[in-house]
Amino acid sequence: MATGVAAWLPFARAAAIGWMPVANLPMPIAPTDKNKKADELIILNVSGRRFETWRNTLDRYPDTLLGSSEKEFFYNEETKEYFFDRDPDVFRAVLNFYRTGKLHYPRSECISAYDEELSFFGIIPEIIGDCCYEEYKDRRRENQERLMDDDEDKKDAKLPNMTFRETMWRAFENPHTSTMALVFYYVTGFFIAISVLTNVVETVPCGTIPNTKEVPCGERYTVAFFCMDTACVLIFTVEYLMRLFAAPSRYRFMRSVMSIIDVVAILPYYIGLVMTDNEDVSGAFVTLRVFRVFRIFKFSRHSQGLRILGYTLKSCASELGFLLFSLTMAIIIFATVMFYAEKGSTSSKFTSIPASFWYTIVTMTTLG
Amino acid sequence: MSSTHSLSCSSSTDSVEDELELSAVRHRPEGLDQLEALTRFNRKELQILYRGFKNECPSGVVNEDTFKDIYSQFFPQGDASKYAHFLFNAFDTDKDGSVSFEDFVMGLSILLRGSVQDKLNWAFNLYDINKDGYITKEEMLDIMKAIYDMMGKCTYPILREDAPRQHVELFFQKMDKNKDGVVTIDEFIDCCQNDENIMRSMQLFENVI
Numbered sequence: 232m233a234t235g236v237a238a239w240l241p242f243a244r245a246a247a248i249g250w251m252p253v254a255n256l257p258m259p260i261a262p263t264d265k266n267k268k269a270d271e272l273i274i275l276n277v278s279g280r281r282f283e284t285w286r287n288t289l290d291r292y293p294d295t296l297l298g299s300s301e302k303e304f305f306y307n308e309e310t311k312e313y314f315f316d317r318d319p320d321v322f323r324a325v326l327n328f329y330r331t332g333k334l335h336y337p338r339s340e341c342i343s344a345y346d347e348e349l350s351f352f353g354i355i356p357e358i359i360g361d362c363c364y365e366e367y368k369d370r371r372r373e374n375q376e377r378l379m380d381d382d383e384d385k386k387d388a389k390l391p392n393m394t395f396r397e398t399m400w401r402a403f404e405n406p407h408t409s410t411m412a413l414v415f416y417y418v419t420g421f422f423i424a425i426s427v428l429t430n431v432v433e434t435v436p437c438g439t440i441p442n443t444k445e446v447p448c449g450e451r452y453t454v455a456f457f458c459m460d461t462a463c464v465l466i467f468t469v470e471y472l473m474r475l476f477a478a479p480s481r482y483r484f485m486r487s488v489m490s491i492i493d494v495v496a497i498l499p500y501y502i503g504l505v506m507t508d509n510e511d512v513s514g515a516f517v518t519l520r521v522f523r524v525f526r527i528f529k530f531s532r533h534s535q536g537l538r539i540l541g542y543t544l545k546s547c548a549s550e551l552g553f554l555l556f557s558l559t560m561a562i563i564i565f566a567t568v569m570f571y572a573e574k575g576s577t578s579s580k581f582t583s584i585p586a587s588f589w590y591t592i593v594t595m596t597t598l599g
Numbered sequence: 600m601s602s603t604h605s606l607s608c609s610s611s612t613d614s615v616e617d618e619l620e621l622s623a624v625r626h627r628p629e630g631l632d633q634l635e636a637l638t639r640f641n642r643k644e645l646q647i648l649y650r651g652f653k654n655e656c657p658s659g660v661v662n663e664d665t666f667k668d669i670y671s672q673f674f675p676q677g678d679a680s681k682y683a684h685f686l687f688n689a690f691d692t693d694k695d696g697s698v699s700f701e702d703f704v705m706g707l708s709i710l711l712r713g714s715v716q717d718k719l720n721w722a723f724n725l726y727d728i729n730k731d732g733y734i735t736k737e738e739m740l741d742i743m744k745a746i747y748d749m750m751g752k753c754t755y756p757i758l759r760e761d762a763p764r765q766h767v768e769l770f771f772q773k774m775d776k777n778k779d780g781v782v783t784i785d786e787f788i789d790c791c792q793n794d795e796n797i798m799r800s801m802q803l804f805e806n807v808i
Binding site: 238239240241242243244245246247248249250251252253254270 | 647648650651652654655669670673682685686703706707710711718719721722725742743746766770787791796797800801803804
């Protein structure tokens with residue numbers, strides 16, 4: 232029953248007049264409160280600040296410290312008051328809970344201090360009113376994340392008796408833990424850069440063989456580029472296998488985004504090795520080389536900023552998806568309209584609705 | 600009755616401000632002395648009653664919705680809103696749509712401290728919905744249905760659909776002496792005073808506060 236409503240009990244009992252004359256049997260006598268004393272004021276001395284309230288106010292919540300007989304432990308006989316050596320500012324919120332039935336979270340208080348006071352006075356935080364609940368939850372979450380971060384930092388100074396596998400995994404995840412890890416980190420970074428560079432340089436026109444047109448460097452120095460590519464892929468393969476070996480949960484590692492990027496980066500090379508002699512699929516093979524550009528995403532292990540970008544995209548994926556969807560809708564609508572509008576004229580380029588898609592996209596993105 | 604529908608403390612002539620203030624109707628009750636004279640409660644009891652009243656209704660008056668709300672908290676198992684509606688009309692003696700503290704405490708004074716005659720009078724007033732001095736079968740049926748709704752489905756034994764109607768028939772058989780289809784106040788009071796069960800139930804109201 233809500234706090235203040237208890238004071239309306241005499242009214243509820245009096246309203247029984249309504250069904251008394253129609254009842255077939257006499258009503259039972261209401262229970263009388265034999266020990267009903269007159270209500271008295273209690274003084275709560277919290278670190279020197281005195282709060283006074285009616286005893287009945289505190290009795291509203293009998294399963295808290297102030298509402299039960301637990302407060303007798305804090306009774307000071309000489310001064311006839313209850314003394315609590317706690318924070319008076321937070322106590323204000325606690326006492327207001329008894330008075331109004333709503334627990335508020337004072338924004339200026341530290342969240343852990345507030346939680347401690349609540350647990351001291353036996354009040355569960357879940358009853359915080361709607362007005363303050365969001366703020367409370369947010370602050371609590373922030374605090375816990377900060378605690379977890381602190382824990383992680385402390386974890387670095389860890390136990391000496393980790394298995395070889397665990398040491399390796401830790402070296403992969405936190406390069407600054409040992410020199411070997413740092414060396415490995417820089418070497419792989421260097422080779423990613425080299426690999427991306429070779430992919431780019433391969434296509435640069437590189438002087439002419441006499442009597443023929445310009446050729447890209449890739450075709451002129453085929454062997455050199457092939458060796459570079461092999462070296463890089465070897466390094467990447469070794470790295471991937473080592474990570475796979477060291478991972479605490481191989482299945483989870485194989486499903487993670489970074490490992491998929493690794494696989495996609497090195498797979499074209501192996502497929503190319505297998506397929507070089509077959510004329511028909513060599514076209515497809517050339518297309519596969521495009522995937523080598525994904526090696527550049529391997530840099531995200533080396534760059535926190537890139538990872539953050541990835542998380543950002545992931546977290547607003549639904550909004551981006553909606554944007555794409557609404558654009559698609561608009562494209563379809565306008566393409567249809569253009570197609571039917573130009574249907575009559577013979578020299579129209581809008582031969583079908585998909586053919587008008589291109590025009591619509593180019594116009595909507597203001598490319599022209 | 601000094602009902603100060605005060606617009607604001609300072610004399611403001613701004614019409615927008617007036618509109619805003621009107622929504623916060625404040626009502627200050629008569630002084631303790633007058634209330635003591637009007638009712639049969641002593642000062643302390645009035646103080647306790649007012650504190651509870653003001654806590655739940657800071658503006659000083661109860662409107663019907665708050666009334667229903669408070670009442671349904673005491674009877675969660677059924678739908679107490681209809682009965683609360685009739686109760687509200689019975690408490691609201693000046694028919695202004697809200698129950699002030701004076702109305703409230705005067706009603707309580709009659710119910711808890713009044714003579715048997717006064718109580719029965721009040722009950723008759725409650726049953727007589729249109730306040731014409733007669734209780735008809737329709738009025739009684741409404742009241743009966745409201746009471747049954749309030750008791751909810753958790754009665755033992757389970758009540759049947761036509762239980763209210765039967766109950767009304769029983770009531771009229773008992774109360775309507777001259778069988779003219781309505782119960783007047785004299786018939787009502789007469790009959791109740793001769794009924795032992797009802798008289799015994801009146802004892803219920805001792806020691807409520």
